[in-house]
Amino acid sequence: MFAVYAESFSSDDPLNGLVVGERPAPEAPDGWATVTVKAASLNHHDLWSLRGVGLREESLPMILGCDAAGVDEDGNEVVVHGVIGDPRWTGDEADDPGRSLLSERHQGTFADQVVVPRRNLVPKPDSLSFEEAACLPTAWLTAYRMLFVQGGCKPGETVLVQGAGGGVATALITLGRAAGLTVLATSRDEAKRARARELGAHEVFESGARLPVRVDAVMETVGKATWTHSIRSLRPGGRIVISGTTSGPDVGDAGLTHVFFKQLSIIGSTMGTRGELDLLVKFLHATGARPLVDRAIPMEEARDGFAAMAEGDVFGKIVFTR
Known part of the structure; x- marks a missing residue:
């Protein structure tokens, strides 16, 4: 399948290890869902990954991307919560010492498909586009938790x-x-x-x-x-x-x-829970507030989006579309 992934690390030139190409399609373990990605947004986390921060060399090649909105196997439009935790953990996911983000231990969202625990799926309302919904799981959820939960x-x-x-x-x-x-x-x-x-x-x-x-x-x-x-x-x-x-x-x-x-x-404050992501989606649906998309570009042109973020030429979110 098509994917955007890290093949190597470079602290000086992070885009040097970025590859736009093909990777094997994922297989969903029991209790996990396969989501066909319609849109995925870029975060500074993805640039840090290319510098080798939070990502181990033995995990390479790693498909990048923490955020996505798409369609599950049953045809439901969903937003993907990118925090992967211990299934035995029952408290706040942000406090789970074993938590990780997609693209750290598990393959990320910059691809045709991504697999995540089924509990990580949040329904996407029709009022939000796939591009808008793809902005939410990292940056917008972080902001929601900062303001209303921790703050x-x-x-x-x-x-x-x-x-x-x-x-x-x-x-x-x-x-x-x-x-x-x-x-x-x-x-x-x-x-x-x-x-x-x-x-x-x-x-x-x-x-x-x-x-x-x-x-x-x-x-x-x-x-x-x-x-x-x-x-x-x-x-x-x-x-x-x-x-x-x-x-x-x-x-x-x-x-x-x-x-x-x-x-x-x-x-x-770190990230946010699946429940908080669901509340954020409902907040946007009820108020009409919407994420600011700096630019939406085909995922095949992901390198241009990474370059813009590295140069600081961004106001809002860069979204990759499929």
């Missing part, structure tokens, strides 16, 4: 989204606005600030700019480059929810004095 954000609160432009950040802006939050956003890029405002941010600022108000919560995915600004932007008793460090994890000043004196909370 506990409520209508009327003010939230700062750092680094507007990426898939998680655009999801945070859209979901926050739809849920009745006052959304502030930052970006180094003037064009991306303008797009964030169009997307629903109430106010936008240059990265590091002093805000006119202290916020209830900061959604942090950037890390080193924005951490100090995030700490200083919070009201007393405020909280930071962090799910990534795209600029690096090491900070010169963690702002510990501010943390204890202002009684701030720092909360980690």
